[in-house]
Amino acid sequence: xxxxxxxxxxxxxxxxxxxxxxxxxxxxxxxxxxxxxxxxxxxxxxxxxxxxxxxxxxxxxxxxxxxxxxxxxxxxxxxxxxxxxxxxxxxxxxxxxxxxxxxxxxxxxxxxxxxxxxxxxxxxxxxxxxxxxxxxxxxxxxxxxxxxxxxxxxxxxxxxxxxxxxxxxxxxxxxxxxxxxxxxxxxxxxxxxxxxxxxxxxxxxxxxxxxxxxxxxxxxxxxxxxxxxxxxxxxxxxxxxxxxxxxxxxxxxxxxxxxxxxxxxxxxxxxxxxxxxxxxxxxxxxxxxxxxxxxxxxxxxxxxxxxxxxxxxxxxxxxxxxxx
Amino acid sequence: xxxxxxxxxxxxxxxxxxxxxxxxxxxxxxxxxxxxxxxxxxxxxxxxxxxxxxxxxxxxxxxxxxxxxxxxxxxxxxxxxxxxxxxxxxxxxxxxxxxxxxxxxxxxxxxxxxxxxxxxxxxxxxxxxxxxxxxxxxxxxxxxxxxxxxxxxxxxxxxxxxxxxxxxxxxxxxxxxxxxxxxxxxxxxxxxxxxxxxxxxxxxxxxxxxxxxxxxxxxxxxxxxxxxxxxxxxxxxxxxxxxxxxxxxxxxxxxxxxxxxxxxxxxxxxxxxxxxxxxxxxxxxxxxxxxxxxxxxxxxxxxxxxxxxxxxxxxxxxxxxxxxxxxxx
Numbered sequence: 001x002x003x004x005x006x007x008x009x010x011x012x013x014x015x016x017x018x019x020x021x022x023x024x025x026x027x028x029x030x031x032x033x034x035x036x037x038x039x040x041x042x043x044x045x046x047x048x049x050x051x052x053x054x055x056x057x058x059x060x061x062x063x064x065x066x067x068x069x070x071x072x073x074x075x076x077x078x079x080x081x082x083x084x085x086x087x088x089x090x091x092x093x094x095x096x097x098x099x100x101x102x103x104x105x106x107x108x109x110x111x112x113x114x115x116x117x118x119x120x121x122x123x124x125x126x127x128x129x130x131x132x133x134x135x136x137x138x139x140x141x142x143x144x145x146x147x148x149x150x151x152x153x154x155x156x157x158x159x160x161x162x163x164x165x166x167x168x169x170x171x172x173x174x175x176x177x178x179x180x181x182x183x184x185x186x187x188x189x190x191x192x193x194x195x196x197x198x199x200x201x202x203x204x205x206x207x208x209x210x211x212x213x214x215x216x217x218x219x220x221x222x223x224x225x226x227x228x229x230x231x232x233x234x235x236x237x238x239x240x241x242x243x244x245x246x247x248x249x250x251x252x253x254x255x256x257x258x259x260x261x262x263x264x265x266x267x268x269x270x271x272x273x274x275x276x277x278x279x280x281x282x283x284x285x286x287x288x289x290x291x292x293x294x295x296x297x298x299x300x301x302x303x304x305x306x307x308x309x310x311x312x313x314x315x316x317x318x319x320x321x322x323x324x
Numbered sequence: 325x326x327x328x329x330x331x332x333x334x335x336x337x338x339x340x341x342x343x344x345x346x347x348x349x350x351x352x353x354x355x356x357x358x359x360x361x362x363x364x365x366x367x368x369x370x371x372x373x374x375x376x377x378x379x380x381x382x383x384x385x386x387x388x389x390x391x392x393x394x395x396x397x398x399x400x401x402x403x404x405x406x407x408x409x410x411x412x413x414x415x416x417x418x419x420x421x422x423x424x425x426x427x428x429x430x431x432x433x434x435x436x437x438x439x440x441x442x443x444x445x446x447x448x449x450x451x452x453x454x455x456x457x458x459x460x461x462x463x464x465x466x467x468x469x470x471x472x473x474x475x476x477x478x479x480x481x482x483x484x485x486x487x488x489x490x491x492x493x494x495x496x497x498x499x500x501x502x503x504x505x506x507x508x509x510x511x512x513x514x515x516x517x518x519x520x521x522x523x524x525x526x527x528x529x530x531x532x533x534x535x536x537x538x539x540x541x542x543x544x545x546x547x548x549x550x551x552x553x554x555x556x557x558x559x560x561x562x563x564x565x566x567x568x569x570x571x572x573x574x575x576x577x578x579x580x581x582x583x584x585x586x587x588x589x590x591x592x593x594x595x596x597x598x599x600x601x602x603x604x605x606x607x608x609x610x611x612x613x614x615x616x617x618x619x620x621x622x623x624x625x626x627x628x629x630x631x632x633x634x635x636x637x638x639x640x641x642x643x644x645x646x647x648x649x650x651x652x653x
Binding site: 238 | 375376377396397398399402403404406407408410411412413414423424426427428471472474475
């Protein structure tokens, strides 16, 4: 068929240059092509609106509340700007809660990083195909079941009559377990009523949040970079310290933000497993509930935010994000 | 005399794949040695066997006479310029170059002094404080070169170092690398799939095919007297004649090669006749593609000479000495 034959079927010469518009879809496409900013607005209006009103709004309300105080006689909230509530945080009993929570969050983060790193490293460097799928399944599976069920399951595992006591008895290692429980501060009557128990459960529930970002960061380190390091004379340890670790740092920081802030905000785990001493989450829960002291609850809730900001600032100064 | 690198019947098998299969080679100290071949021919694996990132499945590798079978990469006095350069993105250029000295515990002043010296050598004096991400491809390549030279290796391995550069830069770097090699007197082992690169830079070329060395020799030997049909084909630009064609051209019935620039288009005394099927103007002259009985051959017509028209039947002639009959198929 010649070109002339095609031409003769077209009604006008212009029709060969511009194709006909087909309904609303083409019309919208044309609009977005002429004015790309309209598409941007359409895409962002909903999530941005939600973020501003619900998220930033509630955060602002929280901040505002923390600058109010409570009248000690009437128990009513005094809606006047004051720093009294923040000063109250500095009382020994409240400082204890903050220090306890931050220490636990730091211990959980450190533990998760140490346990998570080899797993993430293996998944990033060696796991291929179905092994990789198995890795994702293994890491994420615990996230699929109910949080409460998991925590109660751990209470049973760690209890005095639980499986760990039974197992250590069986292999004749109860002396070791008793030795651990006899440790000052972190020990206790049983694992389920000690800080060690709280730490173990926190570690278990937040570990996936550490492994996944670390694995993503390690995946981006090409094999040739490790080879270049060895080629230039570095031992495995030197390569780890000077190449792998700094390059994985953004992932470790991302993971630690999760484990750290999730631990600091949680109030269920320390209530079910551990000594009866309170953490920030529990304090907030009780203050805004039974005690009705919303301002102090708000001030407590601001603490993790400030600690996270300080942590990120230090990390940035130390060059943790240089590899990004 | 001791060779810089020596392979004695070296193999590297990955499962059933024989990436390197019984390779023997010796690389003279101070020479520029090219490993040439298509992808998957085993040339890169050979390089990695020298650096220690691959362990041989069989055979023996010696570097300056010493068996390195049990020596890990970080203890071999050879350094590599990686194909993707593998610069450390979180370190600046000076720290990258000084890395080899840093891991050896050389003090800061000495190692930075040496790093600056090498940066000057690759003409990047003022770039020490930059991050690799801020450099162009060509500059990164120079940093990789400086970094690999900082430990003063006795053998420098280069894994397709020019592959990522554009044509003009590649040609400039070829000259620079060659000059650098002469100046330093270090043995360079260079892996490439670009025959032009191998022929123009190397003193000795090893052509790899399917895990084995098809031919080893000087660039002129490889180009003028390819030992096998594969070498002639891969090194390219030469006419490869099938045994039938060779016989019709008056040679023994074996695979043969005939360089295009040795084929003349003549009016009389033609040794064969062909029909022009295509013309390729390449600046310095024209490549004339001709259909001849049993196949096709290319003739090169220099500037100023008469170029036949497409479809014309012309006579062809060549000198007997340039028709090279190969040893193997």
